[in-house]
Amino acid sequence: MILPPRSRYHFSYGHFDTELRYRRMNVPPATLLLVVLSICGAALALAAFVWAVRTGQLDQTNAGGLVIFDDEEPAGTPSGPIFPKRKEGAGL
Amino acid sequence: MKAPPLEQSPELVSLRRVLDESAAVPVLLFFATGVLWLLAGTVFGLLTSLKFDMPDWLAAIPALTFGRLRPAHLNAVNYGWASLAGAGCLLWLTSRLCMTPVRLRGGLIASVILWNLGVLYGTGAVLLGYGGSVEWLEYPLPAAAMIGAAFLLFAASILQTFRMRSVQHLYVSLWYTVACVVWFPFLYVAANLPIYSGVVHGAVNWWYGHNALAVWFTPIGLALAYYFIPKVIGRPIYSYYLSLLGFWSFALFYNWNGIHHLVGGPVPNWLQTISIIASVLMVIPVMAVAVNHHLTTVGHFRHLRSSPTLRFTVFGAMCYTAVSFQGSLESLRGMQEVVHFTHYTVGHAHLGVYAFLTMILFGAMYYITPRVARWNWPHPGLIKLHFWLTAGGISIYVIAMCTGGILQGYAMNESVRPFAQVIDLTRPWLIARSASGILITGGHLVFAYLFAQMLIHAGPRRETAPWEEAAA
Numbered sequence: 001m002i003l004p005p006r007s008r009y010h011f012s013y014g015h016f017d018t019e020l021r022y023r024r025m026n027v028p029p030a031t032l033l034l035v036v037l038s039i040c041g042a043a044l045a046l047a048a049f050v051w052a053v054r055t056g057q058l059d060q061t062n063a064g065g066l067v068i069f070d071d072e073e074p075a076g077t078p079s080g081p082i083f084p085k086r087k088e089g090a091g092l
Numbered sequence: 093m094k095a096p097p098l099e100q101s102p103e104l105v106s107l108r109r110v111l112d113e114s115a116a117v118p119v120l121l122f123f124a125t126g127v128l129w130l131l132a133g134t135v136f137g138l139l140t141s142l143k144f145d146m147p148d149w150l151a152a153i154p155a156l157t158f159g160r161l162r163p164a165h166l167n168a169v170n171y172g173w174a175s176l177a178g179a180g181c182l183l184w185l186t187s188r189l190c191m192t193p194v195r196l197r198g199g200l201i202a203s204v205i206l207w208n209l210g211v212l213y214g215t216g217a218v219l220l221g222y223g224g225s226v227e228w229l230e231y232p233l234p235a236a237a238m239i240g241a242a243f244l245l246f247a248a249s250i251l252q253t254f255r256m257r258s259v260q261h262l263y264v265s266l267w268y269t270v271a272c273v274v275w276f277p278f279l280y281v282a283a284n285l286p287i288y289s290g291v292v293h294g295a296v297n298w299w300y301g302h303n304a305l306a307v308w309f310t311p312i313g314l315a316l317a318y319y320f321i322p323k324v325i326g327r328p329i330y331s332y333y334l335s336l337l338g339f340w341s342f343a344l345f346y347n348w349n350g351i352h353h354l355v356g357g358p359v360p361n362w363l364q365t366i367s368i369i370a371s372v373l374m375v376i377p378v379m380a381v382a383v384n385h386h387l388t389t390v391g392h393f394r395h396l397r398s399s400p401t402l403r404f405t406v407f408g409a410m411c412y413t414a415v416s417f418q419g420s421l422e423s424l425r426g427m428q429e430v431v432h433f434t435h436y437t438v439g440h441a442h443l444g445v446y447a448f449l450t451m452i453l454f455g456a457m458y459y460i461t462p463r464v465a466r467w468n469w470p471h472p473g474l475i476k477l478h479f480w481l482t483a484g485g486i487s488i489y490v491i492a493m494c495t496g497g498i499l500q501g502y503a504m505n506e507s508v509r510p511f512a513q514v515i516d517l518t519r520p521w522l523i524a525r526s527a528s529g530i531l532i533t534g535g536h537l538v539f540a541y542l543f544a545q546m547l548i549h550a551g552p553r554r555e556t557a558p559w560e561e562a563a564a
Binding site for chain 2: 012027030033034037041044045048049052055057058061062063064065066067068069072073074075077078079080081082084
């Protein structure tokens with residue numbers, strides 16, 4: 001891992017003066033950017049939820065489970081691959 | 093339960109064939125390279141385990157010392173095997189659930205190449221001593237950048253396929269899939285930025301380490317389980333409503349969990365407490381998944397005999413419940429006092445990434461590979477052998493590590509006990525771990541042999557194609 005040299009953003013506990021310590025706690029722009037991006041991410045998740053509610057994704061609570069079946073592979077029919085029919089006395 | 097009348101066109105019969113053909117090349121590339129990394133990662137893991145039993149063995153070769161083999165194992169199985177195989181499964185699943193061919197196939201092939209070069213570069217660097225010291229992020233920056241770029245290409249393909257979907261309703265597996273391809277690139281890039289130091293670096297380390305499981309590996313496993321359990325049994329998920337509740341509570345709680353790896357460490361106490369609370373809240377989505385999968389399968393356990401996919405998937409789903417409850421308990425301070433820095437954590441990690449995720453990946457690959465390779469599994473007996481070797485192996489592994497870890501934790505907490513005695517106490521459990529590793533390695537060799545036969549259409553031809561097979 002390549003680490004940058006200690007920059008002016010480096011937070012140091014080398015000072016016992018509390019006020020000075022807080023004054024030195026600069027937030028690097030990259031961290032700020034990450035915070036902003038995280039909030040955008042959370043907003044995106046919220047938007048996805050609102051979209052799901054509005055478009056009725058959460059309404060078809062029973063039919064939703066059936067979308068993986070259709071005429072070709074109907075519900076009630078298991079699908080393969082399967083092991084060939086077991087002979088009498090064959091093991092697991 | 094009867095299916096509601098769906099308006100289906102007659103072309104649908106051939107549509108699945110078209111979808112599988114569109115997915116075939118990228119999916120098989122992801123699978124094949126994933127299996128190669130599985131073999132490499134297994135060798136690294138087995139060597140690492142044997143070093144606990146024979147500390148002097150291979151100690152003269154720097155590349156084969158513990159400090160390099162262990163991260164090589166971790167990274168090869170996670171970024172190599174589980175990520176590549178998982179990506180292949182998600183591609184196929186997205187195409188199926190969106191009922192549209194896989195898009196951006198050229199980008200996917202570039203993604204596989206870049207991904208493998210990244211893992212090769214990174215693992216080589218770790219073995220040669222150029223790895224970093226931050227767990228889960230040992231790869232040097234160029235390797236991480238290659239994997240990140242490969243992941244973005246993969247995510248672009250999934251999202252484009254999703255955008256071109258021809259279905260109205262999004263199945264629950266699709267929620268997990270789309271969410272994880274949006275979450276993981278952000279996580280991976282943010283964690284690999286060279287801007288952290290000190291305590292913050294430790295916090296970012298475990299924010300990433302846990303979230304790699306939370307927003308990438310677990311969604312893969314759950315998306316596959318939510319599709320294959322109902323599909324193989326032929327019965328819709330017991331409560332679809334519960335599955336959606338599970339997804340949204342999962343999305344809300346899981347990403348807070350990371351700092352529980354640092355309980356008792358130098359990170360602020362409130363941060364640890366938030367993580368512990370979120371870890372316990374994970375009981376809600378886990379219960380939703382566990383109840384749902386169990387009630388879907390209950391009464392249909394006979395299919396476990398006939399379907400390799402169901403065997404592996406149900407085993408994995410049961411282990412998901414186990415590993416999650418274990419994780420919630422493990423985050424509590426009282427439990428951490430005992431099990432932190434012990435083999436218990438190693439047992440927990442393997443219960444998650446192996447017993448849950450890898451077993452579900454095996455199950456999914458048993459279903460998907462015949463459909464994309466247009467060839468049926470040649471030796472059903474070997475599939476059973478694969479199942480029993482891996483399921484038996486990982487069960488011994490987890491029981492040995494968790495029991496040994498708790499004993500080790502209590503022994504270490506006795507301040508008067510000499511440390512060498514604690515080491516002696518763990519030895520039988522570590523031997524059991526190596527024995528289980530040999531079983532698992534055997535299982536992987538069997539699987540790799542079967543998979544290679546599928547790729548070249550070798551072995552005896554089975555009478556019915558898997559896509560025509562239905563268990564009686």
